[in-house]
Amino acid sequence: MKIAFIGxxxxxxxxxxNLAAAGHDIAGFDVAGASAPGxxxxxxxxxxxxxxxxxxxxxxxxxxxxxxxxxxxxxxxSGAVLLDCSTVDVQSAREVAEQAQAAGLGALDAxxxxxxxxxxxxxxxxxxxGGDAAFATAxxxxxxxxxxxxxxxxxxxxxxxxxxxxxxLGVTMIATCEAFALADKLGLSRAAMFDVVSTSSGYSWxxxxxxxxxxxxxxxxxxxxxKPGFAAELMLKDLGxxxxxxxxxxxxxxxxxxxxxxxxxxxxDESGRGKDFSAMLPRFETRGR
Ligand code: NAD
Numbered sequence: 001m002k003i004a005f006i007g008x009x010x011x012x013x014x015x016x017x018n019l020a021a022a023g024h025d026i027a028g029f030d031v032a033g034a035s036a037p038g039x040x041x042x043x044x045x046x047x048x049x050x051x052x053x054x055x056x057x058x059x060x061x062x063x064x065x066x067x068x069x070x071x072x073x074x075x076x077x078s079g080a081v082l083l084d085c086s087t088v089d090v091q092s093a094r095e096v097a098e099q100a101q102a103a104g105l106g107a108l109d110a111x112x113x114x115x116x117x118x119x120x121x122x123x124x125x126x127x128x129x130g131g132d133a134a135f136a137t138a139x140x141x142x143x144x145x146x147x148x149x150x151x152x153x154x155x156x157x158x159x160x161x162x163x164x165x166x167x168x169l170g171v172t173m174i175a176t177c178e179a180f181a182l183a184d185k186l187g188l189s190r191a192a193m194f195d196v197v198s199t200s201s202g203y204s205w206x207x208x209x210x211x212x213x214x215x216x217x218x219x220x221x222x223x224x225x226x227k228p229g230f231a232a233e234l235m236l237k238d239l240g241x242x243x244x245x246x247x248x249x250x251x252x253x254x255x256x257x258x259x260x261x262x263x264x265x266x267x268x269d270e271s272g273r274g275k276d277f278s279a280m281l282p283r284f285e286t287r288g289r
Pocket of ligand 1: 031
């Protein structure tokens with residue numbers, strides 16, 4: 001397939017490289033001049049998308065996605081699919097899809113989970129919003145870049161699934177970290193805490209698969225000095241998108257709102273920037289009531 005890939009950053013570069021390695025013809029563009037193995041560099045986004053059957057974007061946020069979409073949609077071939085894999089607000093995803101559809105294009109929002117490791121290994125999970133025909137066109141590409149693609153409904157629903165999932169993740173990570181800090185102060189060993197909770201009703205992905213306490217549970221960023229992994233500032237971004245969506249939809253999300261406040265304080269006022277989001281545990285450890 002002839003594919004354009006716009007945004008060759010930490011995630012986009014390995015995703016584009018995997019598509020190229022599978023034999024697809026990829027033209028790439030990144031405003032910072034980034035490139036990826038097997039990807040032919042294009043001089044601009046508009047040049048990259050000419051003649052492409054699928055245009056993939058992997059960009060930092062909704063404002064940049066809107067700007068890039070406005071630029072490339074008029075240059076895309078009729079019937080081509082605009083496949084956005086960035087994590088952006090639901091509103092931007094829906095508006096970009098409407099513009100693409102009005103121009104005779106297919107459109108999908110397909111944010112991912114799995115991080116940089118999953119992008120490199122081709123084991124991402126895609127949460128996809130958009131029409132059936134566009135989903136069918138993109139399916140073979142999802143199979144190369146990932147291990148699973150869930151079609152969640154119409155445009156915007158992929159982003160909705162992503163932020164709901166990550167709101168749960170932010171809340172459960174904080175709950176897991178504060179419980180470990182309380183257990184420390186009550187004289188419970190971390191090994192005992194892990195053994196009980198990971199097999200009791202407090203279990204979660206945060207405890208069982210990504211334990212924030214070093215030395216217990218499976219290897220996680222906690223065992224590597226809290227080097228990300230999934231950086232606290234990316235969790236902050238996703239919690240902000242969740243609150244933006246909750247406000248627009250008039251949904252009551254008190255735990256999500258509190259998790260956003262805590263990650264904002266951690267990233268902006270404490271030393272959380274550049275650390276894994278599970279570094280909430282050493283933060284709680286040093287604090288009293
Ligand atoms: P990144 O900052 O490494 O990459 C973004 C790239 O987009 C950069 O190389 C930047 O130069 C490029 N870019 C910015 N504006 C552009 C423009 N106008 N035209 C062309 N290129 C432009 O970010 P990333 O970690 O690759 O994340 C990309 C997206 O994936 C984000 O939306 C992020 O939230 C999401 N995401 C990231 C992770 C992760 O672990 N890094 C996990 C899941 C989802």
